[in-house]
Amino acid sequence: MLSISGLSKTYEARGGGKTLALTELDLMVRRSEFISVVGPSGCGKSTLLKILAGILPRSTGEIELAGELLTGPSRHIGLVFQAPLLLPWLTVKENILVPAKIQRLDLVAAAKRADELIEMVGLGAFARSYPKELSGGMQQRVGICRALIHDPDFLLMDEPFGALDAMTRETMNAELQRIWSLSGKTVMLITHSIPEAVYLADRVIVMTPRPGRIVDDIAIDLPRPRDLAMHSNPQFGEYVMRIRRHFNSEGSLDA
Numbered sequence: 001m002l003s004i005s006g007l008s009k010t011y012e013a014r015g016g017g018k019t020l021a022l023t024e025l026d027l028m029v030r031r032s033e034f035i036s037v038v039g040p041s042g043c044g045k046s047t048l049l050k051i052l053a054g055i056l057p058r059s060t061g062e063i064e065l066a067g068e069l070l071t072g073p074s075r076h077i078g079l080v081f082q083a084p085l086l087l088p089w090l091t092v093k094e095n096i097l098v099p100a101k102i103q104r105l106d107l108v109a110a111a112k113r114a115d116e117l118i119e120m121v122g123l124g125a126f127a128r129s130y131p132k133e134l135s136g137g138m139q140q141r142v143g144i145c146r147a148l149i150h151d152p153d154f155l156l157m158d159e160p161f162g163a164l165d166a167m168t169r170e171t172m173n174a175e176l177q178r179i180w181s182l183s184g185k186t187v188m189l190i191t192h193s194i195p196e197a198v199y200l201a202d203r204v205i206v207m208t209p210r211p212g213r214i215v216d217d218i219a220i221d222l223p224r225p226r227d228l229a230m231h232s233n234p235q236f237g238e239y240v241m242r243i244r245r246h247f248n249s250e251g252s253l254d255a
């Protein structure tokens with residue numbers, strides 16, 4: 001689904017200063033795989049995601065997505081941000097349809113798909129509600145539907161549950177696992193939470209401090225579907241410890 005080779009990114013400030021954010025990054029992601037990416041703050045995770053989203057140019061390297069060289073924003077990608085950034089004057093369904101209007105998709109088909117997505121995330125009773133009438137977790141579900149409206153193959157998620165309380169976050173983890181298994185999408189999730197990374201992923205990618213490179217690529221061999229009891233599975237704990245060992249006491253990953 002995705003092949004990255006020799007990727008690097010240097011930010012160049014107007015005054016001439018340079019920041020090497022990513023270096024020598026190689027990564028292959030298979031179709032329908034769920035990948036989590038963890039790494040210390042500032043290691044270049046968001047930079048990687050913005051490059052994949054086609055909204056930030058890379059300095060070196062090649063990226064192939066769904067058999068095409070990536071040269072800009074791709075229709076194969078759906079993006080979910082930390083804050084869902086819903087438009088307050090539009091209903092849930094209208095918000096989900098915003099990208100369909102911008103991309104000039106067939107609106108009859110898109111409206112039907114919006115209804116299906118709204119049902120899939122359990123918001124059937126809220127299609128006509130406004131964002132302020134929804135909880136944070138419900139708003140984030142709307143953000144996920146909006147990212148899926150053009151039926152992308154690949155969902156990129158940048159710390160999507162970071163702003164939610166711990167209990168809502170757990171519910172959303174279960175929800176995301178369900179959505180992923182139903183939709184068959186390939187997912188790349190950036191998270192600061194090691195347990196969240198392990199709980200959700202087929203593979204966890206661990207990045208070094210800036211300039212970010214991949215230091216570990218761990219296949220998570222735990223049965224699915226996973227429920228909350230998985231957190232007390234000894235093998236789950238071993239994966240979490242293996243990832244934690246990459247970070248010293250100053251490492252800024254959450255517990």
Ligand SMILES: Nc1ncnc2c1ncn2[C@@H]1O[C@H](COP(=O)(O)OP(=O)(O)OP(=O)(O)O)[C@@H](O)[C@H]1O
Binds near residue numbers: 039040044210
């Ligand atoms: N527009 C920019 N101009 C210059 N430097 C930048 C820019 N954006 C990011 N950086 C630098 O690049 C490095 C990587 O930033 P990035 O946001 O990708 O890290 P991150 O791993 O996502 O961090 P966090 O986990 O804290 O969100 C950081 O040192 C950051 O200061």
